[in-house]
Amino acid sequence: MIVLGIETSCDETGVALYDSERGLLADCLYSQIDIHAQYGGVIPELASRDHIRKTLPLIGEVIDKAGIKQSDIGGVAYTAGPGLVGALLVGAAVGRSVGMGWDVPTIGVHHMEGHLLAPMLEELPPAFPFVALLVSGGHTQLVRVEGIGRYLVLGESLDDAAGEAFDKVGKMLGLPYPGGPHVAKLALQGVTGKFTFPRPMTNRPGLDFSFSGLKTAVRTAISEAADVDGNIDDRQRADIARGFEEAVVATLAIKCARALQQTGMHTLIIAGGVSANLQLREVLEKTVAKHNAKLFYAQPRFCTDNGAMIAYAGCQRLLAGQADDLEIRAQPRWSLEALSAI
Numbered sequence: 001m002i003v004l005g006i007e008t009s010c011d012e013t014g015v016a017l018y019d020s021e022r023g024l025l026a027d028c029l030y031s032q033i034d035i036h037a038q039y040g041g042v043i044p045e046l047a048s049r050d051h052i053r054k055t056l057p058l059i060g061e062v063i064d065k066a067g068i069k070q071s072d073i074g075g076v077a078y079t080a081g082p083g084l085v086g087a088l089l090v091g092a093a094v095g096r097s098v099g100m101g102w103d104v105p106t107i108g109v110h111h112m113e114g115h116l117l118a119p120m121l122e123e124l125p126p127a128f129p130f131v132a133l134l135v136s137g138g139h140t141q142l143v144r145v146e147g148i149g150r151y152l153v154l155g156e157s158l159d160d161a162a163g164e165a166f167d168k169v170g171k172m173l174g175l176p177y178p179g180g181p182h183v184a185k186l187a188l189q190g191v192t193g194k195f196t197f198p199r200p201m202t203n204r205p206g207l208d209f210s211f212s213g214l215k216t217a218v219r220t221a222i223s224e225a226a227d228v229d230g231n232i233d234d235r236q237r238a239d240i241a242r243g244f245e246e247a248v249v250a251t252l253a254i255k256c257a258r259a260l261q262q263t264g265m266h267t268l269i270i271a272g273g274v275s276a277n278l279q280l281r282e283v284l285e286k287t288v289a290k291h292n293a294k295l296f297y298a299q300p301r302f303c304t305d306n307g308a309m310i311a312y313a314g315c316q317r318l319l320a321g322q323a324d325d326l327e328i329r330a331q332p333r334w335s336l337e338a339l340s341a342i
């Protein structure tokens with residue numbers, strides 16, 4: 001079965017075609033970063049309007065790229081939540097409508113389930129069961145995964161998500177939006193140990209996270225390092241970026257180790273935008289080795305938002321006989337645990 005996947009939950013229009021027999025056929029991504037960068041963050045109304053402009057042309061493009069006919073498509077999957085409601089509605093309305101027009105079943109996919117299953121697109125996919133660390137701009141969660149739709153959230157952020165913390169620290173350091181990749185790049189030039197920031201909530205039991213205190217600690221360090229005019233030299237900016245990244249990565253690694261221990265599982269997957277972070281991958285490789293476990297992640301372009309993960313997740317559910325009715329659904333808030341198993 002060939003499934004068209006549509007992702008429009010935030011600031012990326014992602015469209016892809018996944019074939020249950022042959023794997024990923026093609027994917028196209030349009031990033032709205034240039035539109036939002038001038039405002040330092042995503043403007044929801046601008047995001048929705050741009051998805052309207054881009055979604056249909058990208059569908060045509062991905063069909064051409066895959067070299068298939070529209071009539072070869074057997075189902076349509078779109079991100080139905082969580083995310084920005086206006087942005088979600090565009091993908092849901094387009095997905096539902098083309099599905100109706102083509103007379104094929106459609107299904108609304110949970111954005112975080114898409115991320116969670118993205119490592120399945122790789123040549124060596126993980127096998128169930130596993131522990132998943134989901135680290136994106138909106139979520140930080142540790143999930144016990146027994147199979148598709150069989151999710152138990154073991155812990156999550158009580159405030160900022162890891163990606164959000166990267167983005168806010170990026171802003172404080174005067175870096176462009178989204179800050180994550182820029183902070184990571186700057187951190188490469190910094191020196192370990194020049195700034196040591198707290199590893200929040202690691203000295204008490206449990207698997208929840210909190211990153212807002214860390215963000216405040218970074219803000220304080222920046223203001224202390226700045227001269228009377230508020231300027232800070234490049235070396236110190238890099239050292240702060242390094243200290244911040246190390247604190248986030250160490251915190252995530254401690255909790256991942258705890259989750260592996262608690263569940264007795266030997267497979268860890270990381271997914272979502274922050275899973276593209278090389279420092280995180282490197283430290284987690286060491287963590288899993290200590291626990292006799294294995295680490296899996298998607299290639300960088302499938303860590304951040306994309307249509308391929310939605311096409312894959314939707315394909316699995318459509319093959320299991322699940323499909324939506326005619327209603328166009330967008331759920332800005334939606335728990336992973338509410339999903340049905342297949």
Ligand code: KG4
Nearest residue numbers: 136137138163178180181273274277304305
């Ligand atoms: O999964 P994603 O594309 O969108 C959401 O579902 O939120 O994640 C985007 C987040 C942003 O906060 C971005 O700064 C962060 O992922 N990110 C990174 C890196 N690449 C993307 N954070 C740290 N290091 C990176 N290399």
Ligand code: ZN
Nearest residue numbers: 115136304305
């Ligand atoms: Zn995402």
